[in-house]
Amino acid sequence: MLKTSISPHIHSPQNIEYAMRNVLIAMVPALLASVYFFGVRALWLEIISILTAILAETLMQLLLRKPVTVSDGSAAITGLLVAFNMPPNIPFYVPVVATALGIIVVKQLFGGLGHNIFNPALVGRVFVMFAWLPEMTTWNVPLHPDWIRHFNLFHINLDSITSATPLAVNKLQGMSALVSQFGSKTQLYLQSFLGNTGGCIGETSELAILIGAFYLFSRKVIWPTVPFVYIITVAVLTALMGQDPLFHILSGGLFLGAFFMATDYVTTPMTLSGSLVYAVGLGLLTVILRLKSGLPEGVSFSILLMNGLTPLIDKLIRVRTYGKQSKRGRDHE
Amino acid sequence: MKHIKIRTRTFLQGGIHPPENKSVTYEHSIENLPLPKKAIIPLSQHLGKPALPVVKKGDTVSEGQLIGKKDGNYSSHVHSSITGKVTDIGPYYTASNVKSNCIVIQLEGEIKRMNADKPDWSNLSREQILQRISEAGVVGMGGAAFPTDVKLNVPSDKKVDFFIVNGAECEPYLTCDYRLMMEKPEEIVEGIQIIKKLLNVKKVFFGVELNKRPALEHIAEHLREKDNIELIALKVKYPQGGEKQLIKAILNKEVPSGGLPFDVGAVVSNVATINAVRDAVLFQKPVIERVVTVTGRIVKNPGNYKIRIGTPLSDVIADTGLTEEPAKIILGGPMMGPSVVSLDTPVTKGTSGILFLSEKEEKRVRYNAYRSCIHCAKCLMVCPVSLNPCMLSLQGEFETYDQMTRYDIMDCIECGCCNYVCPSFRPIVQFIKLGKSFLKKKG
Ligand code: SF4
Ligand code: SF4
Numbered sequence: 001m002l003k004t005s006i007s008p009h010i011h012s013p014q015n016i017e018y019a020m021r022n023v024l025i026a027m028v029p030a031l032l033a034s035v036y037f038f039g040v041r042a043l044w045l046e047i048i049s050i051l052t053a054i055l056a057e058t059l060m061q062l063l064l065r066k067p068v069t070v071s072d073g074s075a076a077i078t079g080l081l082v083a084f085n086m087p088p089n090i091p092f093y094v095p096v097v098a099t100a101l102g103i104i105v106v107k108q109l110f111g112g113l114g115h116n117i118f119n120p121a122l123v124g125r126v127f128v129m130f131a132w133l134p135e136m137t138t139w140n141v142p143l144h145p146d147w148i149r150h151f152n153l154f155h156i157n158l159d160s161i162t163s164a165t166p167l168a169v170n171k172l173q174g175m176s177a178l179v180s181q182f183g184s185k186t187q188l189y190l191q192s193f194l195g196n197t198g199g200c201i202g203e204t205s206e207l208a209i210l211i212g213a214f215y216l217f218s219r220k221v222i223w224p225t226v227p228f229v230y231i232i233t234v235a236v237l238t239a240l241m242g243q244d245p246l247f248h249i250l251s252g253g254l255f256l257g258a259f260f261m262a263t264d265y266v267t268t269p270m271t272l273s274g275s276l277v278y279a280v281g282l283g284l285l286t287v288i289l290r291l292k293s294g295l296p297e298g299v300s301f302s303i304l305l306m307n308g309l310t311p312l313i314d315k316l317i318r319v320r321t322y323g324k325q326s327k328r329g330r331d332h333e
Numbered sequence: 334m335k336h337i338k339i340r341t342r343t344f345l346q347g348g349i350h351p352p353e354n355k356s357v358t359y360e361h362s363i364e365n366l367p368l369p370k371k372a373i374i375p376l377s378q379h380l381g382k383p384a385l386p387v388v389k390k391g392d393t394v395s396e397g398q399l400i401g402k403k404d405g406n407y408s409s410h411v412h413s414s415i416t417g418k419v420t421d422i423g424p425y426y427t428a429s430n431v432k433s434n435c436i437v438i439q440l441e442g443e444i445k446r447m448n449a450d451k452p453d454w455s456n457l458s459r460e461q462i463l464q465r466i467s468e469a470g471v472v473g474m475g476g477a478a479f480p481t482d483v484k485l486n487v488p489s490d491k492k493v494d495f496f497i498v499n500g501a502e503c504e505p506y507l508t509c510d511y512r513l514m515m516e517k518p519e520e521i522v523e524g525i526q527i528i529k530k531l532l533n534v535k536k537v538f539f540g541v542e543l544n545k546r547p548a549l550e551h552i553a554e555h556l557r558e559k560d561n562i563e564l565i566a567l568k569v570k571y572p573q574g575g576e577k578q579l580i581k582a583i584l585n586k587e588v589p590s591g592g593l594p595f596d597v598g599a600v601v602s603n604v605a606t607i608n609a610v611r612d613a614v615l616f617q618k619p620v621i622e623r624v625v626t627v628t629g630r631i632v633k634n635p636g637n638y639k640i641r642i643g644t645p646l647s648d649v650i651a652d653t654g655l656t657e658e659p660a661k662i663i664l665g666g667p668m669m670g671p672s673v674v675s676l677d678t679p680v681t682k683g684t685s686g687i688l689f690l691s692e693k694e695e696k697r698v699r700y701n702a703y704r705s706c707i708h709c710a711k712c713l714m715v716c717p718v719s720l721n722p723c724m725l726s727l728q729g730e731f732e733t734y735d736q737m738t739r740y741d742i743m744d745c746i747e748c749g750c751c752n753y754v755c756p757s758f759r760p761i762v763q764f765i766k767l768g769k770s771f772l773k774k775k776g
Contacts, residue, residue: 003661003695004430004672006763008749009688010351010505011698016707016756069704114705114757270710270723321741322346322577322718323590 014220016113019265020073022221026212027080027260033195033205038088038140039150041157042201046083048092052099053079060108074113078102081121084202084256085300089140094132098124118307119267122300129300139165139198165198167252167290167297175244192250203256213259226268226279227258233283241291254286257299267307274310274317281306339549342540343568344578347717349750351505351571351668353544357628358508361636363516366652372415372438372643373679374400375427379472380479381407386436392419393441397619400436403467409480410470414621414641417441426675428664428684435679438643454527454614462531462614469613470620470682475499475510475574475603476665478683481610484602485531487595494598496534497583498525498607500541500548501567501574504666507686509624510604512637514541514548518555521604524611525562532600537562538583544569571668572748576601578717590744605685620682625649629689631656640680647676649687660695663688668749704757712751712761718744722751722761729764734771742768 034042057075061068082099102120110116129136141163149155166188169178182188191197195205203209216222234254235245248254262268262282269278282302289298377383384401388394394413401411417438424432454462467482487493498521502510514521525537541549543566556562565583567573577588579601586597594601602610605624612618621642628635633654640649646662663670664684680687712722721740728736742765751761 002659002672002674002676004674005661005698005700006760006766007663007667007669007671007747008752008762009661009663009667009670009672009690009695009698010753011700011758012349012351012754014754014756015758016704019709019756112705114707265707265709268708270708270713270721319713319719319721321590321720321744322581323587323592323744324741 026216029208029211033208034201049083049095050079052096056100056103078121085125098128141198203253206255209255222263229279230258230282237287252297253299269313274313341566342582344581347715348570354506363637366638366640369644369648373435374643375435376401378681379409384411412619471609474605491595496537497601498539499603503571503574509626524607540565542567626686631691643679645677659689660692661690699758700760703759711754715750726761726764734768737768
């Protein structure tokens, strides 16, 4: 029996599973860095979040009588992203709530992968940020690690002291306090880049994030436009406001947000010009929130806000069709 | 080669690089396939109205005899491809997968070879040349099957400055145009001269994709300075051979939406068509056969075969052999060719290839189990006409076809790039075709 279908009859090997698998692979360096800097507790946070995501997605799809598509990997990414956005000493139930909320409400109740307007991991994170404000803003840095205890799989409590994140120090005490804390400016930059500072477990190591990001570029899973324009916008604006631009781009969740959350397919604009508007908007919001609001950090909020604007950007920004004079596809009307 | 400077060009927006798979038949020279015992010749092998049959059941016809007369402007003549007896005139499955009227001829009696004296065409008038092309039933052999005499008969209020020869052959698997350029360079160059005279153009561009470099060099050897034919090496990128993309690549002009190439002063023809034009003008030879790439991993003897029009696929399979049952048979290339339902489907003037896909190859493509759009924008990036295939597919899914005009659906060239890259396997082209036919019906 011959099969027939409309052309084309071939397909690129890069399906959803390919993209999601590669994103997961690209998150491995940041995962390793989180365990290196924050101990086995980070790993447990990540495992628990991923399991919650998988469980929540499966249950929801069974409940809604939809095909179970958890094997595509998108739920696992959401779980891991939530974990990456958690402070190291957070109680385990917090990422569980954040992940479950992201998957159940933001993703599945909106119709599943592709139908969510907001990034599920980010909504989850922002929700628990308000619900558990003190826990979500207590930052710990490991004490001089005793490596054996540090990597002991069952040593889930962190030997650490609380300390403010560099961004918070900068905001409250100024740059000079920060520099003296690290010894020198170079040390500040270097330790920030490597990830040896306080912060969420997956965001501190810019180096690890970059390795993953370049892997994704090489696999053509994501494109460099949005993350780089976003980061450059932040650098330019902070410099204009008299801040240290290098410090700002290497601190907080900017790299994690730019490379792994602002590049999410579903919640970002589709045209090149739309992406540029989106990326510049992100930079603008992030700098305003960081410097002018009560919050020390603004990446998550900025991305959520721009997610909300994405449908509008896609509606307004059109590309000129081949052979058409105007941009507006209205010639037929 | 040395005296000719070859520029490399491409269109910039969109395009994809599917696996070429041309090596299956790349080195296979053109061979004759035995005559079919029965030819099923469709009366509609062209864009316009079907031809009107001028023979009836029981008639004896000879090879090359007119059996269907063109009906209206965009129609074309149809000739018998073998000598024999008309056994039926009725509906049979053709490439479009709907039954359409065909004349069936049973092979009978002697075949006589046509004489091969080379006549001089230089004192034929424009009208005589067009006449001969029309009488031979030449249509575009690259796939669109637009009657060639209509295409070359440019209205007097339009000025044509360029003739573009399409040797891009960008569809994966196909090599028939490549072999034609390798084996019949003089014939093609002569065909170009005829068309050049007909169109009264000064400048000819000859575009060949870079994966067919030997053809480019081979043609170069057969060009003389005064021919004024410029060879253009085209980057390998699908759909480089699409008329609009070729014009963009070579002339850096855009055919206006809804317009034709001569709106930007160009006429484009594929090399196989040019070869047929030459045969028609010189020898008054009707189109009764063509070179077809028979290909696929499961074909025992893949190659480029000269096949009579009307030869049913079952005859082709009998001659070339298969190593396993095919799951899908495609007429043309895998990006744009239709897949057929019946083994009786005949080869027509527009059939550039026959591609056999195995069960395993077919399974990889899951357009029937598509998922939600994840807004990855890959389809926008690859669309060579800058459409938003994602929106078109969403509207197709919701059956809000009226909305599709807002996204320039009519400008879609149905190249399939968007479909090829979509990670959710969305059948975008299918949605677009549905939308187009809905809108056409609505008027
Ligand atoms: S099939 Fe149409 S919409 Fe899709 S890429 Fe080709 S021209 Fe664009
Ligand atoms: S390629 Fe497919 S999934 Fe991606 S935007 Fe286009 S239609 Fe949607």
